[in-house]
Amino acid sequence: MVKASNRTIIIKSIVAIIFALIWVFPVVWLLLSSFKPGSELFTYPLTLFPKDWSADGYVSTFQRYNILQSTYNTAFITIFATIITLVISCMCGFALAKYHYKWLSAFFMCMLATTMLPTEVIMSPSFTVILNLGLYNSLWGAIIPTVGTMTGVFLMRQFFISVPNELLEAARIDGANEGRSFLQIMVPLCRSQIAILAIFSFRWRWNDYIWPLLALTDPTKYTMQLQLRTLSGAESVDWSALLSFSVITMIPVLVVFIIFNRQIMSSEVSSGVKG
């Protein structure tokens, strides 16, 4: 790199700080607003910090909306979808990397093509499929359709390509069958990839909207996103409840991000696609 002078560094730092503030402001504003009492939300002059801090919004949200139920639903969907995604993506990625058949590469092309036709585009027919499979209004209707993800398979395939074939050959010579060498040699190797995919999948499913929207109709089965959507789509928005509810929905993702931010940000570069 060309050595930067002190002046450039100062200018760059100032610009960077400005951008950081712009980027962080919206959510900080939302967070601080959620601690304002209802009367203070809409009265000018606005202040960044609440004049008197109050958790009323949170209390009334907990009382009036069944947050525990929707948290449970969301967690249920997230956990089971993630487990299934991990298992099948790992297997499929392994097969795509280590076997070479024409139909396999054809299938890989098909997987890549799924990005061209996202579920958002074909919601009506996807709904028909859910209905025909008897998944309508069941939490599994928001789980099963989501588990086959191109990004997950791609992530695993890229990893297994980097694993030397000799490992597999050696196991074959020792008489291990493919299933055993996959389970005993390959799976332990890709632990860090599994962790990354688990984090990604957690975020996708926690924030998912489309499949829960299609599959779930009973309010007791609603996920947090559906409830958030109902709250924010109301004729007259109950901002006090909406603000605190939206803060609650983002806590889990925020916690996971704080713990794993290094892994998340470095893996984003290599995958770069959304599930």
Next chain:
Amino acid sequence: MKKKKNSLDHNQGWALLFCGPNILFFIIFFLWPAVIGLYYSFTNYDGWRNMDFIGLKNYIDLFQDSQFYSVFWNTVKYVVVSVPLGMVVSLFLAMLLNDETIKGNSFTRVLVYWPTLLSTIMVGVTWKWIFGESFGVANYIIQGMGLPKVGWFSTPTAAFWTTIIASVWSGCGVNMLIYLGGLKQIPADLYEAATIDGANTWQRFRNITIPSLKPVTFMILLTSMINAFKVFAMVQTLTNGGPGTATTYMIQYIYQTGFTRNRHGYASAASMILFVVLLLISFFQTRLNAKSEE
């Protein structure tokens, strides 16, 4: 020889077993809906009783439907503004935050990245709160500067820009990281040699940075365009497609036509048109990319 062939066939069974679940899910939740969608687009399916084959009528009607044109045009406008703007901001941020000698940079990167973790609805709620017409902080600041307040959700142009701002804000983080990865790949001696030859900052940017980032840029362009075309929940939360239908984009139109007005056949025809658009975009970009690499 014979034994080898046998073991290969044997492995083929294993490969099928390993891929089985994904193949199954691909067929059930991608191929099947796609085929049904294509079929629906030739029918008058209303989600309940009627499903008569009506040939190309939906397509013919769509091409004469002024509402469809206006939605399609809105969507194209949204894509054409939000994608390049998002890319320029991402590249700018990547170059700004690339310098490892500045201590705060890695933290700033975290701050810029993290809105990408929010759900699309959450992004909508966040900006809806900021742009609230009589209570939002945006109008408060604007009025503080002595300007008249903006009807963010009641004037079409302002509403359009709220969707753009929300999309750039929430999408930049990922693209910035990908650009940062690209910048790190450019050998430092290229810049040094150029400096010795007397190239100024702009010339270095124009002749080294831009060409080196070409493959990355193509990738970001393709994914951002597809993501922009399928924008739905964020805009639905933020503006609900309004005022009128000024910010109703394709997916919301398809959703409303199908599920609110029960015209699943008509909605599916619109889906197929959008699918063809996405297909053409990726086709041309892959071609263009291949050409530029020759």
